[in-house]
Each structure stands twice: as C-alpha cells, then as structure tokens.
Amino acid sequence: MPRQNRSKTPSFIVEMPLVVSNKDAGVLSSRFEAGRQLYNACLGEAMRRQKLVKQSKKYQEARAFKKGKARTVAFKEVNQAYGYSEYDLHSYCTTIRNSWIGEHIDSNTAQKLATRAFNASEKVAFGQAKKVRFKGKNQIDSLEGKTNKTGIRWINETLVWGNLQLKPHLTTYDPVVTHGRHSRVKYVRLVRRRINGKTFYYAQLVCEGKPFQKPKNRIGQGVVGLDIGPSTIAIVSDEFGKLTLFASELKLASNKIRQLQRKMERSRRANNPKNYNPDLVNKRGQKKKGTIKKSRHSWNNSRSYQKVRTAKANLERKLAAHRKSLHGKLVNEILSLGDNIKLEKLSYKSFQKNYGKSVVKRAPGEFVLHLKRKAESADVNVMEFSTKTTKLSQTCHQCESVKKKNLSDRIHQCDCGIYCQRDLYSAFLAKFVDEKELLQANQARDAWLGSEPILYAAWRQATQTNLRLGGRVPSSFGKFPESERVAAKVLNVDARVLGCCTNSGEPSRGIKTF
Structure with a gap:
C-alpha cells in the first residue's frame, strides 16, 4: 500500500x-x-x-514478496x-x-x-x-x-x-x-x-507563496545542534549556547486543573450513581470509590458539571495557546542562529509512555513539528539522524571512547579531561554529524577549544539563573561546579585554569587550558 x-x-x-x-x-x-x-x-x-x-x-x-517494485x-x-x-x-x-x-x-x-x-x-x-x-x-x-x-x-x-x-x-x-x-x-x-x-x-x-517574515525574525547562517529531552532542550551554534526548559515561562496551573477534575468527578458520581460499582473497603478500613461499570451508559450531566467542564476546557485552551506562542519564539530564536539544524531522531510516543507528565506540560513533539514546518517555509535544512549510529550522549570526541551512561548521569566526564553538561555536550556533537549519520570526531576536536567556554557559560546561566522558575533548577541540568576558577574561565578573565572541583567535591582530572 x-x-x-x-x-x-x-x-x-x-x-x-x-x-x-x-x-x-x-x-x-x-x-x-x-x-x-x-x-x-x-x-x-x-x-x-x-x-x-x-x-x-x-x-x-x-506480503511474501521482497521489498521492491513487484511487491508495490x-x-x-x-x-x-x-x-x-x-x-x-x-x-x-x-x-x-x-x-x-x-x-x-x-x-x-x-x-x-x-x-x-x-x-x-x-x-x-x-x-x-x-x-x-x-x-x-x-x-x-x-x-x-x-x-x-x-x-x-x-x-x-x-x-x-x-x-x-x-x-x-x-x-x-x-x-x-x-x-x-x-x-x-x-x-x-x-x-x-x-x-x-x-x-x-x-x-x-x-x-x-511564502509567509510574511518580520524583520526581527531573520534567518541566520551556520550549523545548529539540538538535543531534545522530555522537558528540556539544549541549543549550540558556533557562537551561542543555551540550556532551557520548553516553554519555561508557562504557568502550568496543575493544581487548579486537578481541583476542577475532582469537582467534575464528584458531580458526575452524584448524578449517575447507577453507572458506578459500589464502594469497596479494604482490610485497613479505607474506603475506595467504585469504578465505572463495564457497559454502555447514559450520563446525566448537571448544569454545574457543564460549567466546571467549560472552565477546565477554557483553562487548558489558554495554556495550550500560551505554550504554542512560547514554542514559536524558541523556533524563531533557533532559526536566527543558522540555516542547517541537526538533531537526533527520537520516539516521542516513547516519551509519552515514560515521561507522561513532562510531555503533557512541555510538548516536545509539538515543538519539533513546529520547527520543521517553519524551517520548510524558510528553506532551512532540518536533519534528523539515528541515535544508533551516533550515540552522542555516550561518545567522547577527544578519545573517541564510548561509555554507556545512566539517565541520572547528567554530566559527561571522561578520563581524557572532557567535562561538560550532558545535554549541551550532545548538542555540540550533533553539529558534526555528517549526511551518512556518522560523527566526525576530528571536526569536533578542532572546534572544541572555541566552543568549551560557550558551553560552560550556557551551563552556568541555566543553573545559576532561576529562569523564572521561582528559584528551582531542574535536576536534569546537573550541578554546575562551584569554583571561582571556573567562573573566571567562563568570563575569560584568567588565561589558565589549573583545576576544577566536581559536584562531589573531588578535583577533576583537569580541564584543558586555552
């Protein structure tokens, strides 16, 4: 077919x-x-x-035919x-x-x-x-x-x-x-x-034809690497780095939606008692609400239920519209950095199964569709490559070793001296994946010296600035190493860095000087 x-x-x-x-x-x-x-x-x-x-x-x-013209x-x-x-x-x-x-x-x-x-x-x-x-x-x-x-x-x-x-x-x-x-x-x-x-x-x-392009949304030139997670995104270009949450300015109102859902459930149970199984009491004497009977039902929804349902739908509509607007701003920011965007090809259905709450709040799959749609209208190339051939989060470009990491490991730290936040590092490596979906480690080594301070500055800004999150920093960002020498390195004040403390307090094996 x-x-x-x-x-x-x-x-x-x-x-x-x-x-x-x-x-x-x-x-x-x-x-x-x-x-x-x-x-x-x-x-x-x-x-x-x-x-x-x-x-x-x-x-x-x-179906028994081999893939080809005869099968088609x-x-x-x-x-x-x-x-x-x-x-x-x-x-x-x-x-x-x-x-x-x-x-x-x-x-x-x-x-x-x-x-x-x-x-x-x-x-x-x-x-x-x-x-x-x-x-x-x-x-x-x-x-x-x-x-x-x-x-x-x-x-x-x-x-x-x-x-x-x-x-x-x-x-x-x-x-x-x-x-x-x-x-x-x-x-x-x-x-x-x-x-x-x-x-x-x-x-x-x-x-x-082409859509109207506002003067402030000009398309840049160069390669941009992205690393997308269930709720975060890392952006790295030749002169820019950023680690942030999707729609970080969005006020989620989760408690308000949960209150409305409970109110709707109480109203529905009160008006349709025949559609529910009787309540159960466990051994500890705790009462458990009866489930809906397995059959077709006619539901009697009161006016108060309809009002609450309308209020909930209106709140969710406003949140979706605000999230879409924030996604659009982030897409415009990415397009202003370059005209060749590279990112991993991910399964967003898998994200929904494993990180349901984060996906509902941040909608990474919707953001990628928005990015592709705008990039296509602006003649910008978006390249998605397989994670099986690249393994960016496990690979070190310096020594080309591949070491599997747990999801809880948010920092890439290699024995050869490379030390960086995991998502920012993957976005940096994404820039050097060729059309055959292979990582060109030699190109990454040549560019690392100029990109390292950019990645550190982005990591520092993401962890030490509240990003309008009320002071809360997501655990996926990792802990930025608190050291005056690292801060001096990011600000280009000191020409040499002798060492840096890791988040565990132990000295690292050395960050390359520049």
Missing part, C-alpha cells in the same frame, strides 16, 4: 475571525453535523474495504480489486450525498472529508495507529474545500459557501494578515472553536 508523492507549491495559512449571526450559526451547525456523519460513513466503508483486502489471498501472496505493484492490484483507494472513496461519498447530506455539503467538501477518512484508515494499514476513531457529536470542527472556485470560497474579502456570505472581523492592522489577503488563495478552511462556552468561527486561507 504505497503512498503517493505529490509535488506541492509553497503555501502558508492566514486565519481571520468571521462575523456570524445567530441564523448563520444555525446553518453552519447543521453543515458541520452533516460533515461529521459523512466522515463517519466514509471511515466505516474504508475500514470495511481494508479488512477485505487483508483477508484476500492476493494480499497474503503480496502486487499491493496496488489488490487495493484496486477491492476499491480501497482515495478516489474510490470519493465515488462512495458521492452516493452518500444523494440524500439529505447533499443539501448541506458540496462535492468538494465531501471529497476532502473522504480523503481525511482514507488517510485515517491508511495509518492503521501501515501500522502507524492501532485503530480509527469515529467522531461523536460536535467533534468535527473543521471543513475545507479543494479549490477556491467552488464550494467554500474566498471572494472579495468574503467567505462564500452556497447561500452563506460571511465577512471577516478585522479590528487592527496586522502585516501578516495583510500579506495573506493580497496573496492568491488556494482553498479555504472553515474552523469552529468554543471559547468560554460560546462558539466562534474562523476562516483559514491557505495561500500560495
């Missing part, structure tokens, strides 16, 4: 709020509901056809035999539109929903997902067209969809929005959002 490579022209998105009356809101609500039912129907049909494909003998024979052709023939393709699903959604759904959804929008459903089923076919999720009521919040000629269109500063004509609500001059309004529109996406219990609609114009 090979994917098709489609050449794409550069594009960017400009979002504008829409002025929607109560009458128009009712029409839009009906169309979103029709789109949801069309999507579910297409998704169910796609999964049915995929099941028939996998049960066929031709599919089993194709065999899979393609099986898919065609059972009508499992994007365009076959387009034909299926045409038959669905011969009903009341056709009164609300045009052909282009229907085909885009069919494509979305096919892509979701394809993830299961390729093993990228275990199952698909059908959309419940009010769970589809975006509809889009294919072109700006029919269906959902943007004409004369107005969103036109059938008999609907919606004007944008623009209050201030924004050069980003102005740039988008003067660009050619490929197609339009209509987005629905719920804020403080109210529904708002937005038009996202997918425009052709």
Whole structure:
C-alpha cells in the first residue's frame, strides 16, 4: 500500500475571525453535523474495504514478496480489486450525498472529508495507529474545500459557501494578515472553536507563496545542534549556547486543573450513581470509590458539571495557546542562529509512555513539528539522524571512547579531561554529524577549544539563573561546579585554569587550558 508523492507549491495559512449571526450559526451547525456523519460513513466503508483486502489471498501472496517494485505493484492490484483507494472513496461519498447530506455539503467538501477518512484508515494499514476513531457529536470542527472556485470560497474579502456570505472581523492592522489577503488563495478552511462556552468561527486561507517574515525574525547562517529531552532542550551554534526548559515561562496551573477534575468527578458520581460499582473497603478500613461499570451508559450531566467542564476546557485552551506562542519564539530564536539544524531522531510516543507528565506540560513533539514546518517555509535544512549510529550522549570526541551512561548521569566526564553538561555536550556533537549519520570526531576536536567556554557559560546561566522558575533548577541540568576558577574561565578573565572541583567535591582530572 504505497503512498503517493505529490509535488506541492509553497503555501502558508492566514486565519481571520468571521462575523456570524445567530441564523448563520444555525446553518453552519447543521453543515458541520452533516460533515461529521459523512466522515463517519466514509471511515466505516474504508475500514470495511481494508479488512477485505487483508483477508484476500492476493494480499497474503503480496506480503511474501521482497521489498521492491513487484511487491508495490502486487499491493496496488489488490487495493484496486477491492476499491480501497482515495478516489474510490470519493465515488462512495458521492452516493452518500444523494440524500439529505447533499443539501448541506458540496462535492468538494465531501471529497476532502473522504480523503481525511482514507488517510485515517491508511495509518492503521501501515501500522502507524492501532485503530480509527469515529467522531461523536460536535467533534468535527473543521471543513475545507479543494479549490477556491467552488464550494467554500474566498471572494472579495468574503467567505462564500452556497447561500452563506460571511465577512471577516478585522479590528487592527496586522502585516501578516495583510500579506495573506493580497496573496492568491488556494482553498479555504472553515474552523469552529468554543471559547468560554460560546462558539466562534474562523476562516483559514491557505495561500500560495511564502509567509510574511518580520524583520526581527531573520534567518541566520551556520550549523545548529539540538538535543531534545522530555522537558528540556539544549541549543549550540558556533557562537551561542543555551540550556532551557520548553516553554519555561508557562504557568502550568496543575493544581487548579486537578481541583476542577475532582469537582467534575464528584458531580458526575452524584448524578449517575447507577453507572458506578459500589464502594469497596479494604482490610485497613479505607474506603475506595467504585469504578465505572463495564457497559454502555447514559450520563446525566448537571448544569454545574457543564460549567466546571467549560472552565477546565477554557483553562487548558489558554495554556495550550500560551505554550504554542512560547514554542514559536524558541523556533524563531533557533532559526536566527543558522540555516542547517541537526538533531537526533527520537520516539516521542516513547516519551509519552515514560515521561507522561513532562510531555503533557512541555510538548516536545509539538515543538519539533513546529520547527520543521517553519524551517520548510524558510528553506532551512532540518536533519534528523539515528541515535544508533551516533550515540552522542555516550561518545567522547577527544578519545573517541564510548561509555554507556545512566539517565541520572547528567554530566559527561571522561578520563581524557572532557567535562561538560550532558545535554549541551550532545548538542555540540550533533553539529558534526555528517549526511551518512556518522560523527566526525576530528571536526569536533578542532572546534572544541572555541566552543568549551560557550558551553560552560550556557551551563552556568541555566543553573545559576532561576529562569523564572521561582528559584528551582531542574535536576536534569546537573550541578554546575562551584569554583571561582571556573567562573573566571567562563568570563575569560584568567588565561589558565589549573583545576576544577566536581559536584562531589573531588578535583577533576583537569580541564584543558586555552
């Protein structure tokens, strides 16, 4: 089941709020509901056809082939035999539109929903997902067209969809929005959002060309190495180093969210006692709340429950928007340092399993997607290399020895005299990984003399400045060695350093002088 490579022209998105009356809101609500039912129907049909494909003998024979052109052709023939393709699903959604759904959804929008459903089923076919999720009521919040000629269109500063004509609500001059309004529109996406219990609609114009670039966000030149963790990031370029938390300025409000969750649970238990098993008492006499019964239930949610749920959703929406803004600032900072960015290829699903709380708060995977998206629009190269061939956190560039470290070991200390914070050191080595995904240790040795004070300065700033964390320094940063000689070395005051104390109080084997 090979994917098709489609050449794409550069594009960017400009979002504008829409002025929607109560009458128009009712029409839009009906169309979103029709789109949801069309999507579910297409998704169910796609999964049915995929099941028939996998049960066929031709599919089993194709799996026995070696990877190559013959195997690809065999899979393609099986898919065609059972009508499992994007365009076959387009034909299926045409038959669905011969009903009341056709009164609300045009052909282009229907085909885009069919494509979305096919892509979701394809993830299961390729093993990228275990199952698909059908959309419940009010769970589809975006509809889009294919072109700006029919269906959902943007004409004369107005969103036109059938008999609907919606004007944008623009209050201030924004050069980003102005740039988008003067660009050619490929197609339009209509987005629905719920804020403080109210529904708002937005038009996202997918425009052709490059996005507007603010003068302060210029692209730099050079190589930048990154080392990404569940909640931290190390950035190293030729003249800059930084170790920080993702979205360090974000006020997490974890206690407030936990209070709202408990309040929601108490309200739900009080209004739906039949849906829960009876409470249990253990041997110590401690009472344990009953779990939800394993069956389908109808839930009675009170008005107070709905208010608390809205407050929780609004708080989480604000946190997500603030985190996204802070991610954008960090991405712009990285792009200003260089046009060739190198980082390890990591499994962010593994991060979610092992460091769930940190990932929920800091979202490293979302940051990497943001970085790739902006780098692509700015013609910046982002290279991800395998950790199996490089082993940056275990390798010493000076003596080229490889020594496995525990996750609790936050400092790279080698017998040859190299001493540095682990994440900063990995980001430094990432700069010297070539296209074959091999570390060029000789290049790292040549650059170490000038980069060592930069890494020490970044480490010192990360550990001795509170970074707006209320004085708390994350344990993953490691303990910076408290020594006046090291401080003098970072500030280039002393030309020679005779020694440095480690965080255990014992003298190190010597840091190279410069």
